[in-house]
Amino acid sequence: MTSFLVIGHTASTDASFSLNDLPGGGGRMDLICRAVGSSLFLSHGIRTDTICDILLLGQPHPSRIIRFDGSALRSLSPDERNIASHIKRALAIPTGKTLRQAGPGLFCKAGTLAEQLMEGKYAVLDESGIDIRTVGDEDMPDSFLLSDNQNLTGAEQEITANLPCYSLGPSIVHADHAIVLILNEIDRRRSGWN
Amino acid sequence: MTSFLVIGHTASTDASFSLNDLPGGGGRMDLICRAVGSSLFLSHGIRTDTICDILLLGQPHPSRIIRFDGSALRSLSPDERNIASHIKRALAIPTGKTLRQAGPGLFCKAGTLAEQLMEGKYAVLDESGIDIRTVGDEDMPDSFLLSDNQNLTGAEQEITANLPCYSLGPSIVHADHAIVLILNEIDRRRSGWN
Numbered sequence: 463m464t465s466f467l468v469i470g471h472t473a474s475t476d477a478s479f480s481l482n483d484l485p486g487g488g489g490r491m492d493l494i495c496r497a498v499g500s501s502l503f504l505s506h507g508i509r510t511d512t513i514c515d516i517l518l519l520g521q522p523h524p525s526r527i528i529r530f531d532g533s534a535l536r537s538l539s540p541d542e543r544n545i546a547s548h549i550k551r552a553l554a555i556p557t558g559k560t561l562r563q564a565g566p567g568l569f570c571k572a573g574t575l576a577e578q579l580m581e582g583k584y585a586v587l588d589e590s591g592i593d594i595r596t597v598g599d600e601d602m603p604d605s606f607l608l609s610d611n612q613n614l615t616g617a618e619q620e621i622t623a624n625l626p627c628y629s630l631g632p633s634i635v636h637a638d639h640a641i642v643l644i645l646n647e648i649d650r651r652r653s654g655w656n
Numbered sequence: 657m658t659s660f661l662v663i664g665h666t667a668s669t670d671a672s673f674s675l676n677d678l679p680g681g682g683g684r685m686d687l688i689c690r691a692v693g694s695s696l697f698l699s700h701g702i703r704t705d706t707i708c709d710i711l712l713l714g715q716p717h718p719s720r721i722i723r724f725d726g727s728a729l730r731s732l733s734p735d736e737r738n739i740a741s742h743i744k745r746a747l748a749i750p751t752g753k754t755l756r757q758a759g760p761g762l763f764c765k766a767g768t769l770a771e772q773l774m775e776g777k778y779a780v781l782d783e784s785g786i787d788i789r790t791v792g793d794e795d796m797p798d799s800f801l802l803s804d805n806q807n808l809t810g811a812e813q814e815i816t817a818n819l820p821c822y823s824l825g826p827s828i829v830h831a832d833h834a835i836v837l838i839l840n841e842i843d844r845r846r847s848g849w850n
Contacts, residue, residue, distance in 0.1 A: 482676065485735050492735035496690070505805070505828040540830065541679050541686035542736045593849065611699070631840045632847035634699040636734065642836040646825045653826035655787065 464648055465513045465582055465605040468497045468637055469575065471612045473516070475523035477553035481543050488546065489520035493610050495545040496638035498530050501645075503540045508532045509645070516549070517575060527561075527573040528552040535567030576621050579607070584625050586614075587640055591627035594647050601626075602651065606644055608637040658842055659707045659776055659799040662691045662831055663769065665806045667710070669717035671747035675737050682740065683714035687804050689739040690832035692724050695839075697734045702726045703839070710743070711769060721755075721767040722746040729761030770815050773801070778819050780808075781834055785821035788841050795820075796845065800838055802831040 472489035484492040494516050501514035514530045528549055530538070538548060552570040555562055561569040582605035603626060614622060630643045649655075666683035678686040688710050695708035706726045713719050722743055724732070732742060746764040749756055755763040776799035788796075797820060808816060824837045843849075 482737070484737070485733060492737075496693075496734075499690075500833065503830060503833075505830055539679060540690075543676070543678070543686075631843050632849055633840075633843045635836070635840075636697060636699055639694065639697075639836045642829070642833045643840050646827075646829075646837055649825050649827045655826055 463511050463513065463604060464509075464645065465515065466497070466501050466641055466644075467515045467517060467578055467582075467584065467605065467607045468494060468641075469517045469607070469609045469614075469618070470494045470519060471610055471615075472520040473518040473610070474520045475518045475526045475553065476521070477550045479546075479550070481546055481550075484542060484546055490610055491546055491549065492542050493637065494518075495542040495549070496636070497608065497610075497641055498545050499540045499542075500638040500641040502530060502532050502535065502538065508535055508538070512645070515578065517573070517578065518549075518553075524572055525574055526553060526557060527571050527578060529561060529569040531567040531569070533567065536565075538567075575618060579621065579625075584622075586622050586625045586627050587630060587644075588627050589629050589632075589634055591629040594628045594630055594644070597628065599651055602648065603628075606641075608640055610637060657705050657707065657798060658703075658839065659709065660691070660695045660835055660838075661709045661711060661772055661778065661799065661801045662688060662835075663711045663801070663803045663808075663812070664688045664713060665804055665809075666714040667712040667804070668714045669712050669720045669747065670715070671744045673740075673744070675740055675744075678736055678740055684804055685740055685743065686736050687831065688712075689736040689743070690830070691802065691804075691835055692739050693734045693736075694832040694835040696724060696726045696729065696732065702729055702732070706839070709772065711767070711772065712743075712747075718766055719768055720747060720751060721765050721772060723755060723763040725761040725763070727761065730759075732761075769812060773815065773819075778816075780816050780819045780821050781824060781838075782821050783823050783826075783828055785823040788822045788824055788838070791822065793845055796842065797822075800835075802834055804831060 585603035746758040779797035
């Protein structure tokens with residue numbers, strides 16, 4: 463099982479955002495949607511062994527965590543608009559401190575970064591980290607924390623200061639592209655390509 | 657300079673497709689837009705040394721080739737809707753056999769796969785190909801042909817039968833994800849990470 467946690471610093475916490483304005487009114491929800499797609503889609507199917515959690519920190523509500531669980535998802539398409547419609551559906555249900563189902567493989571709860579990080583052994587990505595290709599199989603994490611187009615805040619950096627830190631290459635790439643690179647590295651190791 | 661050519665077998669050749677229905681009315685234009693985004697976007701900037709050509713084969717007109725040239729593009733955003741609006745703009749200008757500019761770094765012409773392949777030394781991606789990580793620097797191609805969610809047709813396979821063929825990993829991934837993996841491999845080699 464591989465798990466991603468993607469922080470959307472400005473991503474809407476209310477279901478009322480417009481599918482026609484994901485970057486603006488959605489608070490860079492377009493980027494979050496692409497990250498969900500990169501986590502879950504193969505050419506002709508869903509990665510059933512992958513979870514993508516998104517942490518929405520934008521207006522107007524307290525933060526929300528939405529889970530896309532590849533083992534149970536149905537009828538998700540890879541276009542931003544369809545993924546965003548799933549996010550809207552998840553944001554529309556009453557929210558508590560535990561995950562509540564909004565559809566097959568789709569869940570929502572109230573939650574913070576600190577709480578979520580306690581649920582797995584996360585690694586962070588940073589250009590200063592160890593090249594992921596050089597990490598021993600036994601040290602490969604199964605949970606990865608990524609940020610949207612904004613760097614981690616000071617408070618987030620404090621929370622994540624002790625997490626292992628890996629780099630994916632010399633270029634700094636979007637979160638959805640980083641996820642593609644991580645999954646390729648994991649796929650290769652599992653299939654004996656390295 | 658790195659160049660991608662992405663075939664959209666059903667992608668609309670008329671500017672009238674709706675930005676609200678890229679997968680359906682656009683003929684899987686969502687996938688084409690993500691491929692353009694993967695080709696050109698770094699975390700905080702555009703890849704100025706990269707070109708993404710898209711070959712649109714859908715209804716109602718003869719095939720169109722639209723070029724996104726990273727060295728000259730302005731005001732392109734990475735969300736599907738914005739990229740699709742650039743495609744609509746390119747499809748709206750009168751089209752001939754040579755590239756005509758529709759905006760900064762944005763061009764369009766009538767053209768076929770066979771014609772386009774003569775403009776570079778292309779490689780194709782296929783799971784049966786040579787692992788791209790094992791290719792010598794001197795053999796790394798600078799132009800890559802990718803297909804949308806459909807396999808190459810019989811006629812396209814004939815045209816491309818003699819092109820070098822590379823594989824990116826054990827999983828078959830979407831064209832936009834394949835582009836991310838190719839660019840990471842090129843980035844690493846150029847920066848001495850391998």
